[in-house]
Amino acid sequence: MDEAWARDVLAAAAVLPGPARDARLLALGENAVFAAGDLAVKVGRDAELLDRAERELDIAVWLETAGVPAVRAAEPKALLVEGHPVTVWHRLPDPIRPAEPRDLAELLRLVHALPAPSFTLPPRELLGGVERWLRLAGDAIDPADAAFLRERRDGFAAAAAGLTPRLTPGPIHGDALPRNVHVGADGRPVLVDLETFSFDLREHDLVVMALSRDRYGLPAADYRSFVETYGWDVREWEGCSVLRGARETASCAWVAQHAQSNPKALAEFERRVASLRDGDEGVRWYPF
Numbered sequence: 067m068d069e070a071w072a073r074d075v076l077a078a079a080a081v082l083p084g085p086a087r088d089a090r091l092l093a094l095g096e097n098a099v100f101a102a103g104d105l106a107v108k109v110g111r112d113a114e115l116l117d118r119a120e121r122e123l124d125i126a127v128w129l130e131t132a133g134v135p136a137v138r139a140a141e142p143k144a145l146l147v148e149g150h151p152v153t154v155w156h157r158l159p160d161p162i163r164p165a166e167p168r169d170l171a172e173l174l175r176l177v178h179a180l181p182a183p184s185f186t187l188p189p190r191e192l193l194g195g196v197e198r199w200l201r202l203a204g205d206a207i208d209p210a211d212a213a214f215l216r217e218r219r220d221g222f223a224a225a226a227a228g229l230t231p232r233l234t235p236g237p238i239h240g241d242a243l244p245r246n247v248h249v250g251a252d253g254r255p256v257l258v259d260l261e262t263f264s265f266d267l268r269e270h271d272l273v274v275m276a277l278s279r280d281r282y283g284l285p286a287a288d289y290r291s292f293v294e295t296y297g298w299d300v301r302e303w304e305g306c307s308v309l310r311g312a313r314e315t316a317s318c319a320w321v322a323q324h325a326q327s328n329p330k331a332l333a334e335f336e337r338r339v340a341s342l343r344d345g346d347e348g349v350r351w352y353p354f
Contacts, residue, residue: 068094069091069094072091072094072100072109073086073091073098073100075148075150075152076098076100076107078148079107079145079152081105081152081154082103083102083105084102084103088102089107090102092106095324096111096115097111097115101157103157104156104157105154105155105156105157106154106155106157107152107153107154108151108152108155109151110150111202111323113149113150113151115151115261116146118151119152119153119261120144120151121185121187121188122153122261123142123143124183124185125260125263126138127139128183128184128185129257129260132180134257135173135254135255135256136257136260137156137158137248137257137258137260138155138156139153139154139155139156140154140155140156158248158250158256160251161248161250162251162253163249165247165248166244167244167275167284167288167289167291167295168291168294169249169255170242170244170246170247170255170275170292171291171292171293171295171296172255173247173255173257174242174272175295175296175297177237177238178233178236178237178238180236181236181237182236182265183237187237187263187264188265189264189265189266190238190240190262190264190266192226192309192313192316193219193222193223193312193316195320196216198323199319199323200215200216200322202322203323203325203326203335204326206322206325206326206332207322207325211335211339214342214343215319215322218342219315222311222312222315223312225308225312226305226308226312229308229309231269231305232298232302232303232305233268233298235266235267235268236268237263237264238263238265238266238267238268238270239260239262239263240262240264240266241274242270242272243275246258246259267309269303269309270309272296272298273300273306273310273313276289276301277313277317280310280347280348281314281347282352282353315342317338317351318335318339321334321354322335331354334351334352334354337349337351337352
């Protein structure tokens, strides 16, 4: 899904007060996110994401009731437009600063204190998207690389199923990164991108930042601030390497879905696969 295609879907949805061509593209990944006026609209890549889009709206209402600062839905139902799920949100004001790891830790403490909601949250299928992402990559990637990632997926899925957690399982964000936190005019951090909320090991949310330190260049001081604010370092847990390996596998496959249309995505995918094949945990990965 490229920008032009997503914008056509946005126009067909007719959920904005003005023309879709005037909406500003905020992000283009598994969803295209557009903003216009006081609304933001998410257009999903394909119909398989409809259930997740509907659940994200339920999660937003639940978090609001629980008093957790998070993005709020402007429309209660998801639309399916030309085979793409579309959801409408209240647009957040421009941030006053980039979110920091400690902002994320503050919000995770709130989320991890919540009991399960009245509706069912799925387990964190961290590796569940691998097949779809590889399928979207098609022949843009080497079939041997796809086979390698499938084998890693299966191995880490089996290993993760046997983990003994240190923390009590419960609701998690599922993609706990500072980029999914917005710091508005009042200085309060707010959670965004709620679609990966799950009921699973709390450690899933903490391994993300440990991997950011090891793979994406997060400064050690920033990681320390995250740990100090949350109150525990997941690297002390014997299962950390398993969840890290699972997330690396998923993150590598995620980039593959963009390889058909973006040479930079293909280059990043090949960098990541090579480092996994070589077992080199020190190779720097770059956000995409």
